[in-house]
Each structure stands twice: as C-alpha cells, then as structure tokens.
Amino acid sequence: MCLAVPGRVLSVAEVDGTRMAEVDFGGVRKDVCLEFVPDVGVGEYVVVHVGFAIQRLDEASARETLAHFERIGILDEEFGGGFTRLAGQAGADR
Amino acid sequence: MCLAVPGRVLSVAEVDGTRMAEVDFGGVRKDVCLEFVPDVGVGEYVVVHVGFAIQRLDEASARETLAHFERIGILDEEFGGGFTRLAGQAGADR
Amino acid sequence: MTAGLDFENWTCPVPLRDHPAIVMGHGGGGAMSAELVEHLFLPGYGAAGAGELGDCAVVEAGGVRLAFSTDSFVVRPMFFPGGSIGDLAVNGTVNDLAMSGATPLYLSAAFILQEGTALADIGRIAAAMGAAASAAGVRLVTGDTKVVDRRSGDGVYVNTAGVGMLAPGVDIAPRRATAGDAVLVSGDLGVHGVAVLSCREGVEFGTGVSSDTAPLHGLVAAMLATGADVHVLRDPTRGGVAASLNEIARAAGVGVELGERDLPVPPAVADACSLLGLDPLQVANEGKLLAFVPPDSADAVLDAMRAHPLGAGARRIGTCVPDHPGMVVARTALGGTRVVTMPIGEQLPRIC
Amino acid sequence: MTAGLDFENWTCPVPLRDHPAIVMGHGGGGAMSAELVEHLFLPGYGAAGAGELGDCAVVEAGGVRLAFSTDSFVVRPMFFPGGSIGDLAVNGTVNDLAMSGATPLYLSAAFILQEGTALADIGRIAAAMGAAASAAGVRLVTGDTKVVDRRSGDGVYVNTAGVGMLAPGVDIAPRRATAGDAVLVSGDLGVHGVAVLSCREGVEFGTGVSSDTAPLHGLVAAMLATGADVHVLRDPTRGGVAASLNEIARAAGVGVELGERDLPVPPAVADACSLLGLDPLQVANEGKLLAFVPPDSADAVLDAMRAHPLGAGARRIGTCVPDHPGMVVARTALGGTRVVTMPIGEQLPRIC
Amino acid sequence: MKYLDEFSDPDLAGKLLAQIHAATTRPWALMEVCGGQTHSIIRHGIDQLLPDGIEMIHGPGCPVCVTGLETIDKALAIAARPDVIFCSFGDMLRVPGSAQDLFGVKSAGGDVRVVYSPLDALTIARQNPDRQVVFFGIGFETTAPANAMTVYQARRLGIGNFSLLVSHVLVPPAIAAIMESPRCRVQAFLAAGHVCSVMGTGEYPALAARYRVPIVVTGFEPLDILEGIRQTVVQLEAGRHEVANAYPRAVRDEGNPAAMAMLRDVFEVTDRTWRGIGTIPGSGWRLSSRYREFDAEHRFDVTGVRAAESPLCRAGEVLQGLRKPNQCAAFGKQCTPRTPLGATMVSAEGACAAYYAYRRLDLVATS
Amino acid sequence: MKYLDEFSDPDLAGKLLAQIHAATTRPWALMEVCGGQTHSIIRHGIDQLLPDGIEMIHGPGCPVCVTGLETIDKALAIAARPDVIFCSFGDMLRVPGSAQDLFGVKSAGGDVRVVYSPLDALTIARQNPDRQVVFFGIGFETTAPANAMTVYQARRLGIGNFSLLVSHVLVPPAIAAIMESPRCRVQAFLAAGHVCSVMGTGEYPALAARYRVPIVVTGFEPLDILEGIRQTVVQLEAGRHEVANAYPRAVRDEGNPAAMAMLRDVFEVTDRTWRGIGTIPGSGWRLSSRYREFDAEHRFDVTGVRAAESPLCRAGEVLQGLRKPNQCAAFGKQCTPRTPLGATMVSAEGACAAYYAYRRLDLVATS
Ligand code: SF4
Ligand code: SF4
Ligand SMILES: [Mg+2]
Ligand SMILES: [Mg+2]
Ligand SMILES: [Mg+2]
Ligand SMILES: [Mg+2]
Ligand SMILES: [Mg+2]
Ligand SMILES: [Mg+2]
Ligand SMILES: [Mg+2]
C-alpha cells in the first residue's frame, strides 16, 4: 500500500488558503499540499503520497540508519558472542 | 426556394397520431407526412418538400400540360397571324 | 531537428487565413482540401516534400519504378449497402496505385480504434479487407493498431498504404491531359455516394443502390493492353467527377468539355440527387475510373473497357479542349453551357 | 467480395472473448495489442494476410528487396518536451524500416483532423515532419487528409507509411535471436515516455527530460559497417524494452537475461517512475534501439555504436539464453531474479 | 423521376424556346422570384438560349440568402450552447453570420446536425430528453407548414425540450417592396410555384393590378420555366398584366387549405428584415403567442442579439435586380464563395455565387 | 532520488542479509502487511536471498486488492452515469467488479479519468461546474488524509459538484483479524511504514502483547525491508514480541497529529468488508455525518448495490497467508492477470499476480 517518496521542498506558497509547495524528487517536480506538515520549510525533505506530504523526513535519522547499516557486521551488539559464527554461516550460504 | 419533388404514395400509416406515408421517388423512398393532404391515398402522387406533402400532384393536369407543349407551334392560338413569321425568326436565331 | 523554424509566430498563408481552424469542408476532397495541401502541408514539408503529394507517387528504388499511395478511411456508417469501410480501404488504395498504371502488390493496414468498438465489427472489417485483398491479388503485409479515447474517435478508422510496380514506359499522370483527348468513364456515376448517403444519420432514405467499390487495376491492364497511350487515369472518389476533372484541368492547363446528355447517371442516383438537391457530378464513386486518351485510340480503349466486367458501362463523356484552361464546362441537354465547379467542401442536402 | 463469410454470427476467438469491445489496453503495445493481431486481424485477412503483420515487412518487387512499414500516431499531447507528433510520425516509421536493416527512402503522410483543430497547430506539425524528414534524408511523396467530427477525433492523428531498400544479404529479424547473443541498447532508457507523461492531463509534473525522438538508420548503418551479423534490431517504443524483449524471446523461442545494474536508466527517469509507480522497462523510447549480436562481435558493434552520436550511451544489458524460452528475466541489483513480464495494456500510475 | 424527367425534354424545350423567340419583339426584364428557379435556369443554361432582349433578374427567393444576419447570429449563439443540439437544413451551415458560420460553431464544439426534415429534429429531441433540441426554422411559405406542423406536434406530444428558431419570409410583400423601389426595372414576375402550392394565387391579382405586371406562377423544371417565360412574354408583348398559372399540376388557386389553417394557428405576421434588403413590413411569420413557449429566441434569450452587415456588400440591390453581381466592387475580390461577404455569395442559388462560376467562363470566352 | 537510492545499496544489503542468515536458526513465517513491501520484495528478488526457513507471507495491504467487490460495483454504477466525471487512481481501473471494470465503463462511454491526487479531481470539479465529479477514495490510513483534506476543501470552497466514494480500510483491525483466524501461521509482522507515518505506532503494543508477535515498522526500499526482517528475526530468535521502528526517518511514534486531527473530523469508524476476506468489525472509515452531503454513495443512491464474489476464488485465504496462490485451483487456469477472478490477481502487488509472473520462472527452472 501507499507508494510514498521523499522530496525536497523548493518553495512554499498559499493557494486558495491552502499551504502548497513545489517539491523536487531528484529532478521531477510536483505541487504538493503541505497542510499536514505545517512547520516544514524550504529545503527540508518530506514524504509525499498522492500529492500530500504525510510526514517530514528526518534527515538525521536517515543518516543514522545508514551509518548503522555500515556498522552492522562490525559491531556485534545484538548477538553477543554467537555473532561471528552465525555471520560466517550466512556468508557460506550465499 | 423550396426544392420539392413529386413522389408516389406506396403506403399510408398512422404514427403517433400523425398520418405518414412511404413515398417513392423513382426508386428512392422516404417517409413523408401526409397531414396537409388528408385525402391522398396509395398510388397517388404528391409534391414533397422537407418531408411533407404540400400538395397533391394533379396527374391529369400534368398530362395536359405536356400535351399542350406538344401542340405548341402547331396551333397558333395566341399570336394569330403573326406567329409563323416570328417562329421562323426564332429558329434562325439559334 | 526543427531549429530555425519560428513556430510561435507561425500563421497560415492566405487563403487559409479565413479559417483559423479545421471545418468539415477541409476533408471534402474539394477546393478546401487542395488548399490545405498547397498552403499548409507543402510549405511545412519544405525540401522534404516531393511533388504535389497527390493520390499516388511514382518513385524509384534500385532501378525499379514503384507506385506508392496512402489513404485513411473514415466513412460513416462503417457498413453500407454493397460494402464496408474494409472494402473501401483495400480498393481505394489499390485504385490509387492502379491510376498510375501500376500493378498493386502490397498493402499496409493501420487501425485507429475507438474504445468501446465491438470486436465483432472489427472482425467483420478485417474479413472484408482480407476478402477484398484476395480479390485484388494484393497482400496485407504490415500493420499497426492504436486505441483512442471514447470521446476522441468513432468506431474504426483505417489507413492503408500500398506499393505497386510500374511496367517500363508507363507514364500516366494528370499533367499529360492533352487538348483533343477523349474523356471516358468506366460506368454509372454516383452509386457509391448515394448508397452511403442513404444510411447516413439525418438523411436516411430507402434505395436499391449499392456501392460500386471494386479494384480497378484489372480494368486498367485491359486498357493498356490495347497499346493506347493512356494519358490520365483517375478514380473519381470524394468530390466526384467534378473534383477529379477540375484537378486534371488545372494540372495540365487544359479545359474539359462534358456532354451532360452523355453522363451515365442512373435514374436512382438522379432521383436521390433531385430529392436532396445534390449534383451527381459531385457524388463519390469507388469503382469507376476516368480516362483521358488520344482521340484516335478512344474507340479501341472503350471496346477494351466494355469487354471487362468492371467497364461494361464505359462511355465517352467529353473532350479535352484548349479553351478555358483549368475549367470544366458541361453542355446541357438543352444546348446551353454551365461551368462544373470544383466542390468547395462537404456536400450538403439543400432545401432550395 | 465477402461472400461465404458469416458476419452475423461472427464471434471473437478466445482469449478475446473476455473483452467484447475495445478498451484502452488494446492499444498499449503489449499483450492485448498482440492478441488483437493474432486472434482478430490475421484470421480476418485469411490468405491475403502475410507473415505476422509486424512493425515492418520485407517484400520483393522487380528483384529489389523492399522494407515496408506503417504506423499511426495518436500521442497526446501533440507537443511535448523535445518534439511533437510530427517528429514521431517521421522517426517512428523511419526507425521501423531501419530495424529491418533497410535504408528508408520514401514516406507517405495521412492526416485525420478533428474539426476545430487550429491550422497553426497543423502547420507546426507539418513543419516538424518536414524538418525530421530532411534530417533523416527521406522524402514525403504522397498524402491524404480526412476531417472527422468534433466528437469523433482529437486534434491531429497522423499515419505514415514508409518504403526502404535492403542491401543484399541483410537479414535482421526477431526470429534470428540466438542463445549466446549479446543484448545491446543504444542509450538511456525511458526518456521519451517520461517526457510525454510529464505533460499528460492528470499526471503533469516538472522535469528536465526531453523526448529522445531521432532517426536511427544512420546508427544501424554504422553497426552493419562493422561486418557483424546483426541478428535482431528493435526500437523499444510502446511497451518499452519489456515488450520488445518479450516479443523477440517468443518469436525466436529463446530466453533473455538482463542485468538490472546494467540498464541505463537515467536518474530523472528512475525518479519519475518511483513517483508514479512505473517500471522503466515498460516506458516508451523513440530514439533508441535494442540489438542482438553474436557474442564475438559485441565489442566491435558497441564501439561502432559509441562512435555514432545516437549511440554514445550504448551498452550491453544482457544475454540471450537457451533457458526459459519466451521469457525475459532480470537479475536484480541484490542478486535475486525477477521475471520481466509483457505489459498487458496501458501503463497506469499506481498509488501502491 | 416521373413528372420531373418529362418536364426536361430537350425537344419540347426547343419548341418552347422557338415560341419565346417568336414572341419577343422588344427587351423585357423578368424576375424569377425563386432561387430554385435561378438554380434551374443556370444549371440548364436556359438564359443563354433566350432572346438577347430577355433579361432574367434573379429575385430574393433563396431562403438561405435572405435570412437576416441577426437571425444567423442568434442561431450561432444558440448552437454554441453546450446544452443544445442545433438542427438545420444542410444549406444553412455555410451561411456566414457576423463572425462565422454554423460549420465554425460545430468545429468549435457545438452540436450542429444536418437533418432532412424538421420532423427529424423532433425525433432527435425525443431521443435526447436531457438536451435542448433547436430547429432552425427558416424558409418561405413552402417550408413554413412543415415547421408549423413540427411545433404543433411538439406541443401535442409534450416534447418540452424542442424549440424552433423561426425566421420565415413571405413572397407577396417582397414583390410589393421590389415594385415600390424607385429604381425598379422588373416588368414581370415568374411566381414561385411551390409557394403557391401552399398559399394559392389569391394574393397576386391585386399586385398585378397595382403594379401593372404580369405574374405567372411557374414550376422548376426546364419546360416549366420556359413555359412561365413564354406566358410572361406573351402578356408583356400584348400589354397585359394578369395572373396566370403555368404550373397547374402542383398549384391550385386556393392553395392548400389544411396547410394554411395550420399556418394561421402557429404563426402570426411580423415585420421581417431580409438580408441585404432591409426590413419589409409584414413580410414574415413568427410563432404566435400560443406557441411562444416553443420559441428558441425566448427560451435562450437571444432577443438582444444585434448585427450589422458588411458595408461593402450590395446584395440588397442585387436581390432587387438593381445591380448585377459583377457590378459590386467586392465581387470576386473580397467576396468569393469561399469568403462570402453577403448571403447571395453563399448559396448555390445565390445570384452572386451563380455569377461567380458563370462569369469565369464568360471571361475566358471573351478574352 | 535522495533517500531512495542510498537505501538500495547492494553492498549494505549483503551485510544485512548476512546478519539475517546468521540470526536465523529456525523457520519463521513473517507477514509483510503492505502491498508496496510485497512489490519491493518481488521486484528486488529479496525472498530468494533469505534463509530457506524464512517464509514471507504477503499480507492484505494492497488497497486495490482489498477494496470490496460491492464498492467496486458502486463505483462502476456511478462512473457509468452520463452526468458524472469519475476520477480514480490509475491502479483501480483494471480491478474487476461483478461484471466489468472501470476501463470497461470508460469504453462504454463513461467519463473515467486517472488522476495523481484527489486534489486533481477537485480541480476538475471546479473546471466542470455543470458535471458531477466523483473521486474514488480508497486506500489505507496513508491515503485517507489526502481524501479527507480534499473533502474538507470542497466544503470550505463550496464546490458542491464534488463528492467522494469512500472505502477506507485500517491496518490494526486487519492484523487482529489475521491473528484471530484459527489457521493463522503468522509469527511476526513487518508493519506498513507509511501507514505509521500518519498514525504512529500507538496501536501496536497492545497487538504485539495480545498475540505475542513482534511488530517491526518497516520501510519500502530493499535495505528497509531487510532491516525490518532482520529486527523481526532477532526478536523471534530471542523469544521477544515487541514493537520496534525500523523506519525512523519517516515514522514517529506519535504519527502525524495534523493528519490525525483531519481524519477525526472527516471520517468515522465503520465495519468494512475486505475483498476476499469478509467483514472485519471496525476496520474502515466512512465519511462522518458532518460530511454526508459529499458522500457519493448517498448522492447517487447506490446504497442498494449488492455483489457476490466468485465462489472459486480463495483470495481471502491467500490474503491471510493461509494458502499460497498456486494452491488455488483456479490459479493460472480460470484466473490469470488478463482474466482475474479475485483482486489479488489484478494489482501488480497482488499476491496471486506476483506468483503468476514468478511461478513461470520457477516452473521453467525446475522443469
Ligand atoms: S458579390 Fe458579395 S459583396 Fe457583392 S453583392 Fe454579392 S454577396 Fe454582396
Ligand atoms: S488465483 Fe485468482 S481465483 Fe485463486 S485466489 Fe488468487 S485471485 Fe482468487
Ligand atoms: Mg492515395
Ligand atoms: Mg484515394
Ligand atoms: Mg506499430
Ligand atoms: Mg484517387
Ligand atoms: Mg510500423
Ligand atoms: Mg513503430
Ligand atoms: Mg486521398
């Protein structure tokens, strides 16, 4: 359900009493309703579904998640001692 | 004004309370309203304009007119003595 | 690709200026259609446009002379007495090829289908095309199908293009019409147009008339077999004999004189035209041809035509004359004359 | 002419039975389009229908091998970033000829005009056709114009048919795809489709993407000049790479394996597809070609392509395989596989 | 067609022509009132065969030509409405209003349909209950009964979405107006046969007497026209000015009583502006107050539409026989059948259009 | 696209896969609730790369698949009306109702238009004041705010010719219904990320506790899905059943308060029939009484439409993970993407459609 994609707010304008933005999706631009993310401003990222921003995209969190993916397999926080053995098996599986 | 052509009534029928006929125009057939020629029957000729019979065609009169055209130039009723000379001039004109 | 062309300030040259938009008459095959080609398509094509974009082009490939023609068919209704849009689509292109003297060989068929069109209707049209192609001895070799929105189409539109081959020496074209030529027609005029009109919305009438749609290249072959130097052939489709003869008269800079008493207008066509106020010379034919032949071969060509099933009703209807170049004049039954004008656009029933 | 055929009781064979009428999907260039040809047109044409009514036919006239193709163009809007219906009408037919290895020579142009269409728009289209034909070195030699009712058309529909000539020995056709062949593409995928979609009603979006419409016979000539035995060429237009590869796989009874990481999908196309939920492999191209070439000539052909302005972005995207005949499979970036299906009908934006 | 073909016989035409030539000793200017007769004369080349002295002046009897510019503009305004299906006889579609014609309205999206009969429009109204169907009710006394019957039927059958845009014109007031014109050259009239099929000949004796002109009721086939001319010339040569009926197979003196009764019920006399001529008092019919609800002009409130004709156009004088078309400065220049300034250039029967085709041969022949 | 491409990186995917393989010691049946996640899994071949023991069960999270047959039939009935412009998301056009689909209605003359956003439908309504414009408002909690805002704007701007055919479905009641099913095999859920972007995670702890299943809020890119699976497996292996958020860049625990406020104003909870599943109490939203006048169902009186699904179709069991598509007797026979019996064969995300494409390669590969 619910194809939603992240885009960056290029500009904000009020149209017919509604807060609208031009949002850039990597070169593709669409008009998007900002009413549900009232404090998002130009330059920020939003998650857009059928022409509506349904959430602000938290860039810090995105970076953290990616960093966590990078770390994974190096740190072993979740599996404790068993990790190294299991990771080895997994690698062999592929 | 007023392209109207003679056609022969093939059949008569009442449609929605209106007297209609199928009329034959030498192979071409059209539905025609007969309300203005209430006593015309099958086999008779009518003069038809935009789907309405506007007059009964008087066949006897038509025949008489043609016969009159045939006679013309033979009888000399209208011009009296001057006719023959004038007719001769006309022929030379052509 | 289109650099250097000023699209935004493009305006149509006269006389199209009077019509900023397409009206039905632009498709009538008469003066308005010709003006679109002359003032809009040819200037648009520029150097890439060749010749006069006529019904059929004669081109050369690898030393072989080819005839190449296209037509789109949008006739309504799609099925009419004596045929369908499918028959026309095949015979129309076959005939445009044949009018250059070519032997038709291959056809393409491209469909623009309106959503909602019954597949059964399309099947009937395809079957009619197959049967007509078989009868004409041509093959349907390539095709295309597009679908348009319900509000943007109307049932089936068919385009056919055709390729044929010319025998060496054959040179048949409007520009070859010569004063003195006998003008021949292969049979009764106006039957196709009357058949279609008889089932057109708002005009419907009963008639025994059926479309004359037929492939004419066999008849042409019989005419050429006489050895006559046939100057011009033309199938008088949209716009009828009036449009075809006016085009030929203009292309060759000659006049045409018709004898009204010699025109083979069958009574049912004459009557339908009387009823609706139409001129039989402007009514479309789909299985007839006009020919301009030197006077001394007229009888031989007429004999050859009459010996062919599609030319049984052939007759001479006029003469190509040096007077009034570009004009077609008819001598009336009463002995007067009238100008046979190029139809402007659509034929309309008259009340007056 | 059509005697012996039972029109009244005609019913469509399966699987068309499920759709008694045309829906938009029948024109999408995918499975439904193919089924119309297979189950309706070919049976209708009977003996007069030749081959598979593909994009382009190779025929013979007077000892010369000709390529012959037709396409109707109904693209909306008529003007879009990078081109117009006029450019497509010329380049589309030029390319269908080129994909058989022919040198395109002559085009016909037939218009179906909706009443009310601005003459200025038609003039722009004609000028675009002229410019495109000049750029492609082909000539517009014959034409036709029809006008349809306001409610029965939509601006301008153009049909072009084209005739080209094949050099001796050239044999390029889908059936020649062979296991082991390298599958090449001449450049970025999906730009035309995205450009058109970006200005389509209800979907409009801003993008810097322009249509890639271009004539490809020059590129083909450069590829053939390597001496390589090119097996198949195809311009992945409607239905995109997915439709073209599926057709080739079925025609030749081979499988195709693509590497998703090798597909040249430019970011703007990928992003537009992400936004709308479309598969870039199903998006139309109008200036790209797919080629199947023997593996040992792949590098030479790629080099030749890259040396040509229209092949600068050429790359190898896959391999023709003996496995899963008739199917196209992509190896995903993660190392999994997915089937690349034949598109069914129209591409629709998804919310899910 | 029976009773058409017989009246086209060339041999009999020759006899009639010989009679006309024989009868003519002086020049005479005859007006055929009816455009259908003009059409027939030109199509068969009849005027070329008449004695040099006989001049046929083409009268204002083409409904396409004389329907007022204002009426056309009202038709265009109504036809352009999205809720309307506008039905018309075919020959009205190319008649120019102030800015365009019905073809133009159609090409811009108006639902404009050609019908053969007003009854077809009524059928369309029944088939499209959610649309307004308007019929363009133009024409002379011949056409008026058809339109009257159609409105009568609409009321009788309760077809509320049907209405009529009415602009009927009447022949006798036009004849009077022509004769009242100070520069009038007309010496006799061929009266319009089919108008008389409906209305009879009762209005003509007073006109013939008042203006001292022969009036011969005339049909449309070549022999009919020649006979009408023959009878007219005979009267003129003899100094008579009587009403005669040269079309007795289709015209009775009393006209068609059923049609006339219907006309009296549905229509009432009104002043009418004739295109190119001006307003002629009492020369038109409009819907009577009993049928006001079926009047498209009121239903769609176009009563305020006003229009002015091209100042170049001399169609009024042409229609009154005061000027030949080629004596108009715009003829063949600004004004051609493709770019008509006046309605007489529109219809095939229009005098200007007829001359345009005709003159071309004259010019070639005399050059 | 930024924040899409980074989350598709193959190298990081390999690391996450290694972790999953390392973590997995036993077979687990996980359900991705959302059709968008199903699409991503199949498109990227993720399930082929998972440990053999990990089974991904495709959940009922495709709005195209679960919108009730009766709702589709109501849409078809409204779309067929000549006064209506029916606007829809593109993927609803091929969904079969009892007799046909919206493409069929369109081909029969219905004015059916694809829009990207419900706001586009509102624009169409303003441009066509004489037509009724209806938007087909389907979808989960993600889509509901857009539809709610559109109706709110219609009322605020006084656009009376706009209405909404509403059939929203809700995820948490569906999860409960799946878990209550006697044959349920699901051991953990990947929760639908964008639903949680709107609604937050507040409803999940009770479900996780009650059914003792891990629930991991998951995004849609390959790395997001792998991370969701990884966290789920880690919990399962550890015997935990907690709610976790593996999609923190787009999901906050509290959801989107502005959107939730709008939803409370415009919608109210109702029982909803899920296609192929049946009626789930309290699993849908309909327009609240304040917005009743914008309810297309009432405006066009289709409340009486009733429909029955194909008796052959096992979509309900497929959607609940009780049956694989190829365990349906109609699969690939009576039911194909061209001739779908159930909605799960319609959408590209539908489990049956996905299997249809997928299975073909399996069959080839194993033959
Ligand atoms: S030629 Fe044209 S402008 Fe002159 S009177 Fe005739 S219609 Fe009017
Ligand atoms: S394969 Fe078709 S019939 Fe079977 S469950 Fe899936 S949708 Fe229903
Ligand atoms: Mg042609
Ligand atoms: Mg032709
Ligand atoms: Mg094609
Ligand atoms: Mg022709
Ligand atoms: Mg092609
Ligand atoms: Mg093509
Ligand atoms: Mg043509």
Ligand SMILES: [Mg+2]
């Ligand atoms: Mg192609």
Ligand SMILES: [Mg+2]
């Ligand atoms: Mg009359």
Ligand SMILES: [Mg+2]
């Ligand atoms: Mg979601």
